[in-house]
Structures are given as C-alpha cells and as structure tokens.
Amino acid sequence: MGKNRLEAFSDGVLAIIITIMVLELKVPHGEHSEDLMPLVPTFLSYVLSFIYVGIYWNNHHNLLHATHRVSGGILWANLHLLFWLSLFPFATGWMGENHFAPLPTAVYGGVLLMAAIAYWMLQQLIVATEGEQSALRHALGADWKGKVSPLLYGLSIIASFWSHWMAQGIYVLVALLWLVPDRRLERAVRQEGV
Amino acid sequence: MGKNRLEAFSDGVLAIIITIMVLELKVPHGEHSEDLMPLVPTFLSYVLSFIYVGIYWNNHHNLLHATHRVSGGILWANLHLLFWLSLFPFATGWMGENHFAPLPTAVYGGVLLMAAIAYWMLQQLIVATEGEQSALRHALGADWKGKVSPLLYGLSIIASFWSHWMAQGIYVLVALLWLVPDRRLERAVRQEGV
Amino acid sequence: MGKNRLEAFSDGVLAIIITIMVLELKVPHGEHSEDLMPLVPTFLSYVLSFIYVGIYWNNHHNLLHATHRVSGGILWANLHLLFWLSLFPFATGWMGENHFAPLPTAVYGGVLLMAAIAYWMLQQLIVATEGEQSALRHALGADWKGKVSPLLYGLSIIASFWSHWMAQGIYVLVALLWLVPDRRLERAVRQEGV
Amino acid sequence: MGKNRLEAFSDGVLAIIITIMVLELKVPHGEHSEDLMPLVPTFLSYVLSFIYVGIYWNNHHNLLHATHRVSGGILWANLHLLFWLSLFPFATGWMGENHFAPLPTAVYGGVLLMAAIAYWMLQQLIVATEGEQSALRHALGADWKGKVSPLLYGLSIIASFWSHWMAQGIYVLVALLWLVPDRRLERAVRQEGV
Numbered sequence: 001m002g003k004n005r006l007e008a009f010s011d012g013v014l015a016i017i018i019t020i021m022v023l024e025l026k027v028p029h030g031e032h033s034e035d036l037m038p039l040v041p042t043f044l045s046y047v048l049s050f051i052y053v054g055i056y057w058n059n060h061h062n063l064l065h066a067t068h069r070v071s072g073g074i075l076w077a078n079l080h081l082l083f084w085l086s087l088f089p090f091a092t093g094w095m096g097e098n099h100f101a102p103l104p105t106a107v108y109g110g111v112l113l114m115a116a117i118a119y120w121m122l123q124q125l126i127v128a129t130e131g132e133q134s135a136l137r138h139a140l141g142a143d144w145k146g147k148v149s150p151l152l153y154g155l156s157i158i159a160s161f162w163s164h165w166m167a168q169g170i171y172v173l174v175a176l177l178w179l180v181p182d183r184r185l186e187r188a189v190r191q192e193g194v
Numbered sequence: 195m196g197k198n199r200l201e202a203f204s205d206g207v208l209a210i211i212i213t214i215m216v217l218e219l220k221v222p223h224g225e226h227s228e229d230l231m232p233l234v235p236t237f238l239s240y241v242l243s244f245i246y247v248g249i250y251w252n253n254h255h256n257l258l259h260a261t262h263r264v265s266g267g268i269l270w271a272n273l274h275l276l277f278w279l280s281l282f283p284f285a286t287g288w289m290g291e292n293h294f295a296p297l298p299t300a301v302y303g304g305v306l307l308m309a310a311i312a313y314w315m316l317q318q319l320i321v322a323t324e325g326e327q328s329a330l331r332h333a334l335g336a337d338w339k340g341k342v343s344p345l346l347y348g349l350s351i352i353a354s355f356w357s358h359w360m361a362q363g364i365y366v367l368v369a370l371l372w373l374v375p376d377r378r379l380e381r382a383v384r385q386e387g388v
Numbered sequence: 389m390g391k392n393r394l395e396a397f398s399d400g401v402l403a404i405i406i407t408i409m410v411l412e413l414k415v416p417h418g419e420h421s422e423d424l425m426p427l428v429p430t431f432l433s434y435v436l437s438f439i440y441v442g443i444y445w446n447n448h449h450n451l452l453h454a455t456h457r458v459s460g461g462i463l464w465a466n467l468h469l470l471f472w473l474s475l476f477p478f479a480t481g482w483m484g485e486n487h488f489a490p491l492p493t494a495v496y497g498g499v500l501l502m503a504a505i506a507y508w509m510l511q512q513l514i515v516a517t518e519g520e521q522s523a524l525r526h527a528l529g530a531d532w533k534g535k536v537s538p539l540l541y542g543l544s545i546i547a548s549f550w551s552h553w554m555a556q557g558i559y560v561l562v563a564l565l566w567l568v569p570d571r572r573l574e575r576a577v578r579q580e581g582v
Numbered sequence: 583m584g585k586n587r588l589e590a591f592s593d594g595v596l597a598i599i600i601t602i603m604v605l606e607l608k609v610p611h612g613e614h615s616e617d618l619m620p621l622v623p624t625f626l627s628y629v630l631s632f633i634y635v636g637i638y639w640n641n642h643h644n645l646l647h648a649t650h651r652v653s654g655g656i657l658w659a660n661l662h663l664l665f666w667l668s669l670f671p672f673a674t675g676w677m678g679e680n681h682f683a684p685l686p687t688a689v690y691g692g693v694l695l696m697a698a699i700a701y702w703m704l705q706q707l708i709v710a711t712e713g714e715q716s717a718l719r720h721a722l723g724a725d726w727k728g729k730v731s732p733l734l735y736g737l738s739i740i741a742s743f744w745s746h747w748m749a750q751g752i753y754v755l756v757a758l759l760w761l762v763p764d765r766r767l768e769r770a771v772r773q774e775g776v
Contacts (some may be wrong), residue, residue, distance in 0.1 A: 199449055
C-alpha cells in the first residue's frame with residue numbers, strides 16, 4: 001500500500017541529490033588547464049559520492065522490491081535515510097574544496113555513518129513488518145556488510161585526524177565492498193518470482 | 195482520472211523542495227570547526243523544514259490515496275499548496291542565516307500558515323468532491339489538528355516580535371503534533387480495502 | 389506507446405522548472421524589512437511565472453490524456469516546448485531583478501511567445517497523428533485561446549518599450565484567460581470515457 | 583524486473599540535468615541589451631547540450647523499451663552513463679563562459695566521448711542479456727552511428743587545439759546525425775508489437 005509512491009519519491013530525491021552534487025563543481029573563470037587543476041579534488045570527491053548514492057539507490061531498490069507492506073514508521077524511517085543522504089552534496093563539496101583536509105574528511109565520514117545507521121534502521125523496520133520467516137529475512141542472512149560498514153566509517157572518522165589519506169582509503173574500500181552486487185536480495189526477489 | 199499524474203507531479207515538486215533546501219547550507223571556505231559553527235542555525239532550520247516537508251508529503255500521500263476524482267479545481271488547489279511549500283527553501287535559508295531573528299521567524303511562520311491554509315482548502319475541495327458520506331469525510335472527523343495548527347502559526351507570528359524563541363518552540367510543537375501518524379486517514383484507506 | 393514515459397519526463401522537467409525559479413529569490417543578508425523590500429518585484433514575477441508553468445502543466449496534462457499515439461516527431465516537439473519553458477527561470481529572474489524594466493519585460497514576453505508557439509506546434513502534430521475525426525480535434529474547436537495568446541504576447545513585446553506596465557497587464561490578462569479551465573479537453577476526455 | 587524504476591530514476595536524473603544546465607545562464611545585473619550580449623555563447627552552448635541530452639533521453643527511451651531483463655550490471659552501466667551526462671552542465675557552462683575557447687571545447691568533447699562510450703557499453707550489456715537472436719540485436723544492425731560518433735568526438739578533441747570552430751562544427755554535425763530519429767529501434771519495438 002503506497003509502496004509505489006514511496007519508491008517514486010525516494011527515486012526523485014536520490015536523482016536530485018546525485019545531480020545537484022555536480023553543482024559544487026563550480027565552473028572556473030579562466031580557460032586554461034591551470035584553472036581546471038584546483039577542481040581535481042572536488043571532482044574526485046564527486047566521483048566517490050556519486051558511487052555511494054548509486055549504491056544506496058541500488059540497495060534501496062532491492063530492499064523495497066522485497067517489501068510488501070509500507071507502514072507509517074517505514075515512511076519516516078525512509079525520510080530519515082533521505083535526510084542524511086541529502087547532506088552528501090554539502091559534505092562532498094566541503095571535503096573537495098578543502099582537498100580532503102582532516103575535519104571535512106571526518107564530517108564526510110559522519111554523514112556516511114549516519115546514512116548507514118538510517119539504512120540499517122529502515123531495513124530492521126521492514127524485516128520486522130515482513131516477519132522472521134520472510135524471504136527478505138532469509139536473504140539478508142548475517143548481513144555482514146551492513147554490520148561492518150558502520151564500524152569502518154567510525155574507524156575512518158577517528159583516522160581522519162591522524163592520517164586523512166587512510167580515512168579516504170577506507171571510504172573507497174567500503175564503496176568497493178558494496179559495488180559487488182548484493183546477491184542476497186536479488187536472490188530473494190528471484191525465489192519469490194515477483 | 196489523472197490522479198496518478200497529480201501524485202507524480204506533486205512528488206516531484208516536493209522531492210525538489212526538500213532537496214534544494216540543503217543548497218542554503220553553503221559550503222564554507224575554511225576547513226576548521228570555526229568555519230562550520232556559523233552554519234549550525236541554518237542546519238537546525240533545515241532539519242525543521244525537512245520534517246515539515248516530510249509531514250506534508252505524508253499527509254498529501256494519505257489524502258490523495260483516499261481521493262477518487264480529480265477536478266480542475268483540485269489541480270489548482272494542489273498547485274496553490276505547492277506554491278507556498280516552494281517558499282520553504284527561501285524562508286528556511288533566511289531564518290537560518292539570521293540566527294532565528296524576529297522578522298525572519300515571523301516570515302517563516304507566515305509561510306507555514308499559508309501552506310496550512312492551502313492544505314485545508316485542498317482537503318475541503320476533495321471532501322466536497324468525494325461527498326459527505328465518503329470514507330474520507332468520516333475519517334477526518336473533527337480534524338482538530340488541521341484547525342489548531344493555523345491558530346498556533348498565527349500565535350507564533352505575533353510571538354516572534356516579542357520572544358522569537360517562543361515562536362520557534364511553537365513551530366517544533368506543531369511539527370511534533372503531526373509527526374504522530376495521521377491514523378484517521380490510514381484507517382479510512384484500510385476500511386475501504388483499496 | 390511510450391506515452392507514460394513522455395508524461396513522466398515532462399512532469400519531471402516542469403516540476404524542476406517551477407521549483408528552481410524560486411532560487412532566483414535570493415536570501416537577503418540583512419534581517420530587517422528593508423532587506424526584504426527589494427525582493428518584492430522578484431516575488432511578483434515568480435508568482436506570475438508559477439501560474440504560467442501551472443497552466444502549461446495543466447494543459448499539457450489534458451492534451452496528453454487525449455493522445456493515443458506518440459511518434460518521434462511528438463517527442464521532439466515536446467522537448468522543443470520544454471526548452472522554451474526551461475528559460476522561464478532566467479527570464480523571470482532578469483525581469484524581477486530589474487523591476488520590470490522595458491527590455492527584460494520584452495524578453496519575458498519573447499519566451500512566453502516562443503513557448504506558446506511550441507505548444508501550438510505540439511498540439512498540431514498530435515492532432516495530425518490522432519486524425520481529423522478524433523475526439524481531440526473536435527474538442528479543440530476553434531481554439532481561440534491558442535490563437536489569441538501569441539498575438540497578445542507579440543503585442544506586449546512591442547508595448548514593453550512604450551509602456552512596460554501595459555505589457556505586464558497583458559501578461560496577467562493572458563494568464564487569467566487560461567486559468568479558466570480548458571473545458572474543451574476535459575469534455576473530450578469525458579466523452580471517450582477513458 | 584525493476585525496469586520501470588530504472589526508467590523512472592534515469593528520467594529523473596536526465597530531467598534534472600537538462601534543467602539545471604540553464605542555471606549556468608546567470609541572470610545579468612544590468613537591464614540593457616549590452617548586459618545580455620555576453621550571454622549569447624552560453625545560450626548557444628546550452629541549446630547544443632539541450633539537444634544532446636534530448637537525443638540521449640530519446641535513444642535511452644527506445645533502448646530500454648526493447649529491454650526485457652535488467653541485471654545488476656545493467657543498473658551500474660546505466661549509472662555510469664548518467665555520471666558522464668551529469669558533467670554536461672559543467673562542461674557546457676565552462677565552454678559557454680569562455681566563448682568556445684580551445685581547452686573548454688576539448689573538455690566538452692571529452693565528456694561527449696565518455697558519454698558515447700558509456701552508452702555503447704550499456705547497449706552491449708543489454709544486447710548480451712537479450713541474446714543474439716533478439717529483436718533489439720537485429721534492429722541495431724551495423725550501428726554505424728554508434729561507431730562513427732566516438733570517432734568524430736575524438737577527431738574534434740584533437741581539432742579543438744587547431745581550430746576550435748571546426749570542433750564545434752563536428753559537435754553540431756553529430757547532433758544532426760542523431761536528430762534523424764533512430765528508426766531501427768522504433769522498428770524493433772513495432773515488430774514485437776509491445
């Protein structure tokens with residue numbers, strides 16, 4: 001009930017987030033390569049965030065595909081997730097403009113951490129609604145990626161002030177972890193033959 | 195007739211409003227915590243407005259779910275609501291940038307008030323189209339939240355010039371009132387078994 | 389064939405146009421009423437353009453509702469219409485910021501004129517595809533509004549340099565003409581019982 | 583499976599890209615024609631990019647219409663395409679603001695080239711999923727446009743540093759090539775009678 005509109009609204013917000021992030025890549029005034037160079041860190045942070053939003057869209061897509069009932073609580077848990085994702089353009093822009101300096105790197109990690117927690121809460125709520133015997137519950141299994149990611153984000157926040165390049169390395173690593181498609185949910189969807 | 199496209203268009207506008215509000219959170223030039231501090235009021239006003247747009251999306255979702263006929267009048271009442279909601283980014287940004295000063299606080303209340311009136315007009319029009327015996331009409335009942343909110347907004351506009359913190363308190367209070375899910379409409383939808 | 393995606397894409401573009409127009413309403417730096425005053429012309433031009441985009445969305449909605457076949461030509465005629473509508477935020481912002489000065493007023497009229505011509509071309513193409521005996525063709529009838537509007541826009545472009553308030557008056561007048569719902573197409577849709 | 587949501591998300595991103603490009607057309611401060619003149623190159627580059635995004639939307643529409651299965655790989659190939667298209671506003675704005683200077687012209691060509699490669703990869707993946715005997719495979723035929731376009735973009739990138747007007751001429755030429763509707767896919771769709 002209302003699942004389609006929830007998907008449509010989430011897709012709309014995610015599409016806007018992924019696109020307005022590029023507005024932080026400000027058009028430089030000069031026409032030479034030295035005018036373009038200062039934008040390289042902003043471009044790299046844009047690439048990283050684009051992949052992260054893509055991962056969230058992908059996982060969200062699979063999660064909602066395996067969802068059959070949408071309650072008021074799920075609507076708000078979804079909005080809570082979208083709230084933290086909406087801070088990606090800000091965190092990305094700040095990190096890029098300051099060439100991956102410690103504090104912006106830590107703040108970026110904080111936004112990643114909160115988004116991961118919000119996703120986990122949404123997932124828990126949906127699992128609780130679907131039931132312990134649901135195909136979704138079985139498909140998630142131990143959900144080690146979902147458990148390890150927040151730990152790694154937490155680690156990288158601390159690492160930011162010690163070695164911000166190590167923190168960046170962790171962000172890239174977690175993105176790679178998730179880029180491997182989440183076969184669990186795809187399998188659940190296939191088993192049901194929805 | 196045309197209800198789906200009305201929902202899709204409204205969702206699109208609401209998704210954009212909720213996302214471009216974050217653009218008022220301008221990326222600071224420095225990389226230190228003292229560069230981030232001046233953004234705290236803007237961030238807080240963003241959180242408040244995000245919740246308000248979320249509430250409107252949620253209620254709008256339930257209201258249209260219980261709607262069966264869409265007339266030209268309903269289309270325009272809906273656009274009228276979207277107009278006032280489209281002023282949220284401006285009002286939010288102005289209030290945040292000026293640290294909740296009296297006039298911006300009052301203007302923010304004015305936008306909330308006009309949006310509440312526009313929502314009420316849309317609801318009245320839909321109820322009139324659905325008929326006095328409709329499930330929607332019964333579900334709305336006395337609609338005390340819909341009646342109390344504009345009064346509280348009006349009160350807080352006046353309070354802004356006397357104590358702008360009291361006005362902010364009222365805005366938070368009304369948001370909390372609505373965060374409690376609108377069981378009436380959910381019930382109506384369930385009764386019909388749509 | 390593909391009509392739904394054409395509607396969805398057009399709705400997306402129109403939703404974004406109507407919402408980013410409000411970004412021209414720049415948040416002022418001061419917190420007093422004298423900081424808000426210079427924004428009044430921009431606000432008024434925003435209201436006018438919001439109504440115009442609303443009218444286009446409404447008419448586009450009815451036109452496509454009565455459409456059964458979508459050809460490649462119709463896709464491009466639709467994109468051509470969206471192109472001119474996408475210039476609304478620019479024209480609106482320029483006219484507002486310059487307090488309805490002659491040239492910005494004329495340019496605004498030029499964008500309105502081109503959008504009207506693009507809409508007329510789209511309508512002609514759809515009518516040609518639907519056939520002379522279609523419900524749509526009968527419903528449009530003499531289409532006096534569609535014929536008079538471009539003439540009035542042309543008149544107001546000329547009038548801009550002589551009396552820009554008269555030009556503004558014509559813009560408001562045409563908007564009012566269209567605000568009266570387009571009963572012809574609603575009737576056509578109803579007759580078919582789609 | 584999930585094709586509708588893939589289309590909806592892509593449409594959302596394309597709608598936003600095509601619309602935020604116009605934000606590079608900054609509202610000038612003066613009200614006279616000499617204030618408008620410097621915007622002519624930006625306007626022309628906007629027109630070119632609008633047509634390119636329109637072509638991508640059109641082709642993407644036809645390609646997905648002929649697609650029956652969506653895998654995780656296709657989702658990511660689609661996001662990869664959207665990534666390069668999301669750089670259109672930046673490349674367009676930089677080229678326009680610098681009056682088609684050599685380096686911005688070459689960078690614009692680079693974004694066109696990468697988008698063309700990403701589209702080709704998406705198409706290959708869909709063809710591989712659909713199978714060699716699919717209607718889509720037959721419809722694509724030799725796909726000479728898809729093969730010639732990247733070559734022409736590569737040529738124009740080199741030409742940029744020698745004669746940037748020649749490079750612009752190639753961009754316009756390729757756009758014209760694609761503006762001729764892609765009858766192959768339309769035919770495939772028609773043959774299947776989907």
